[in-house]
Each structure stands twice: as structure tokens, then as C-alpha cells.
Amino acid sequence: MTPRQELLAWLRAARGAVRWHVESGDDRLSVPAGFVMPPLGRVEVAPRPTAPARNLGPAPMTPRAATEPPQARAPSVAPPAHAPVLVPVVERAGALEALTRHVGDCSRCALAEHRRAIVHAVGPADARLAIVAEAPSADDETSGQPFRGAAGELLEKMIIAMGLSRETVYLATVVMCRPPDDREATANEIAACGPYLKQRLGIVRPEVIVAFGELPMRALVPGAGSIPKARGKWLDWEGIPVMPTWGPTSLLADAEKKRPAWDDLKKVMARLVLTGPKKPT
Ligand code: SF4
Numbered sequence: 001m002t003p004r005q006e007l008l009a010w011l012r013a014a015r016g017a018v019r020w021h022v023e024s025g026d027d028r029l030s031v032p033a034g035f036v037m038p039p040l041g042r043v044e045v046a047p048r049p050t051a052p053a054r055n056l057g058p059a060p061m062t063p064r065a066a067t068e069p070p071q072a073r074a075p076s077v078a079p080p081a082h083a084p085v086l087v088p089v090v091e092r093a094g095a096l097e098a099l100t101r102h103v104g105d106c107s108r109c110a111l112a113e114h115r116r117a118i119v120h121a122v123g124p125a126d127a128r129l130a131i132v133a134e135a136p137s138a139d140d141e142t143s144g145q146p147f148r149g150a151a152g153e154l155l156e157k158m159i160i161a162m163g164l165s166r167e168t169v170y171l172a173t174v175v176m177c178r179p180p181d182d183r184e185a186t187a188n189e190i191a192a193c194g195p196y197l198k199q200r201l202g203i204v205r206p207e208v209i210v211a212f213g214e215l216p217m218r219a220l221v222p223g224a225g226s227i228p229k230a231r232g233k234w235l236d237w238e239g240i241p242v243m244p245t246w247g248p249t250s251l252l253a254d255a256e257k258k259r260p261a262w263d264d265l266k267k268v269m270a271r272l273v274l275t276g277p278k279k280p281t
Pocket of ligand 1: 103106107108109110111112118175176177189192193
């Protein structure tokens with residue numbers, strides 16, 4: 001990409017982020033003086049703490065392994081400090097690929113009968129942030145990737161407004177097959193597909209998970225309650241802080257939720273020490 005193309009791409013991204021700020025009613029947008037934009041796709045991050053290597057074990061290759069996820073815990077007021085990822089990223093990427101192969105042509109729940117495609121999670125194995133939504137949309141099913149269409153475009157604005165890029169975030173859904181007529185996934189379907197999600201999150205071990213909506217929040221933290229009450233308050237899954245909030249689909253349906261959702265995402269930014277979009281030099 002030439003410097004001119006890079007600048008134009010940055011301006012397009014910044015315009016989307018500013019629009020999101022305006023739509024969310026946040027008039028406190030500011031870019032700290034002195035910040036320098038890194039090359040596109042790279043995000044300035046605080047260094048991860050280091051610790052002795054830990055073996056996550058072999059990638060799941062049996063149905064039994066895939067059905068025994070880490071146990072979700074009840075919500076806690078003060079989640080424990082994030083446990084750093086200690087396995088080399090290449091091994092984590094390999095484990096994610098092995099899990100995708102293991103899923104194969106899955107028919108563990110009734111959603112297999114109606115789906116056009118399994119929509120696997122996407123994103124880097126060393127992502128600092130993971131976002132979990134409920135289920136693939138029609139656009140997701142067509143493209144084979146989560147968070148496409150209008151909701152995906154809004155999500156991208158939100159991610160850029162946070163100072164990240166879509167490519168740096170791990171994006172997943174609780175169930176990987178689209179429910180017919182976009183109905184809510186049933187408890188059986190979540191019980192069947194949830195272990196895949198938890199295995200993926202256990203491999204990536206992001207520093208923060210954002211749960212978009214009640215179903216993803218409860219899939220990770222069963223006792224979390226309702227999203228209107230729980231949103232904006234930190235929960236905990238396996239030592240990883242979870243921030244429940246409204247996702248793009250809800251925000252598209254009700255613009256009044258944009259401001260509180262942005263307030264929740266600012267807590268995530270503070271936790272990740274993100275400062276918003278960077279200016280080009
Ligand atoms: S939703 Fe998950 S468990 Fe159910 S068929 Fe699809 S991939 Fe398998």
C-alpha cells in the first residue's frame with residue numbers, strides 16, 4: 001500500500017470512528033496530542049506480562065474433549081487479574097486450526113439441518129480483545145465470517161473508535177450455525193456449541209471479552225442475570241474479565257442504547273490501556 005493509499009484508508013477509518021462517537025452521543029472525543037499513528041493493522045499495546053511457559057495440552061481431537069469446556073464461574077465483583085497467555089502464538093494458532101478441523105461437518109445440534117455454512121470464529125490467536133455475539137446472521141452465513149452486513153459495519157466503527165482494528169480482534173458467536181428465521185438459540189443448541197466457543201477462548205485467552213447481549217453473557221457466566229442490569233459491570237470467565245453490553249444489532253434497533261454501550265466500551269479501553277484512533281504523521 002502506498003503512503004497515499006494508507007492515509008486515505010486511515011481517513012476512511014477515522015471518519016467511521018467519528019461517526020460512531022457522534023451517534024453514541026459522546027461529545028468528549030479527543031485524540032491525545034503527540035500520539036503517532038502506527039502502520040495500518042498494528043496497534044500500540046501495553047506489553048504483556050511474562051511468566052513461565054504453560055502447556056495448554058493437545059488440541060481437542062475427540063468429541064469427548066470438545067464437550068468438556070472449562071467450567072464457567074459465577075460472577076464476581078472484582079475479577080482476578082488477567083492470567084497472561086504463555087503459549088507461543090504459533091502453537092495457539094495451530095490449536096485453533098485443529099479445533100476448526102475437529103468441528104468438521106458438525107451435526108451435534110438441530111441447527112445443522114438448516115444451516116448453509118458453519119461460521120467459525122475469526123481473529124488472531126494472540127488477540128487482546130475477544131467479542132462474542134449470539135449467532136451468525138444471514139450475511140455472516142453468506143460470507144462465512146461473523147459480524148458482516150450492517151451490524152458488522154457498525155461493529156467496525158466501534159472497534160476503530162476504541163483504537164483497534166477489526167483484524168486485531170477475535171470475533172466469535174456462541175452457536176456457529178444460524179438458527180432458522182434468526183430465532184434465539186435454544187439451551188440445547190448452546191450446550192452443544194458452547195464448548196467449542198469456550199475451547200477457542202481458552203486457547204486465545206484474550207485480556208478482555210466483550211459479550212454482546214444476554215445470551216453470550218449467560219453462555220459464559222450463567223448466573224449473570226439480565227443484560228439491562230448486568231451491562232457495564234465486570235464479570236469473570238476463567239480469570240478473564242467479561243464486559244457485557246449491547247451489541248450492534250441491538251444498537252441498530254434502538255439508537256438510545258448507543259451512549260451506554262459506548263460507556264461500557266470505554267471501560268474496556270481503560271482496561272486495555274487504549275486511547276482511541278491515532279493521528280497519521
Ligand atoms: S451450532 Fe455448533 S454444535 Fe450445532 S451443528 Fe452448528 S457447529 Fe455443531
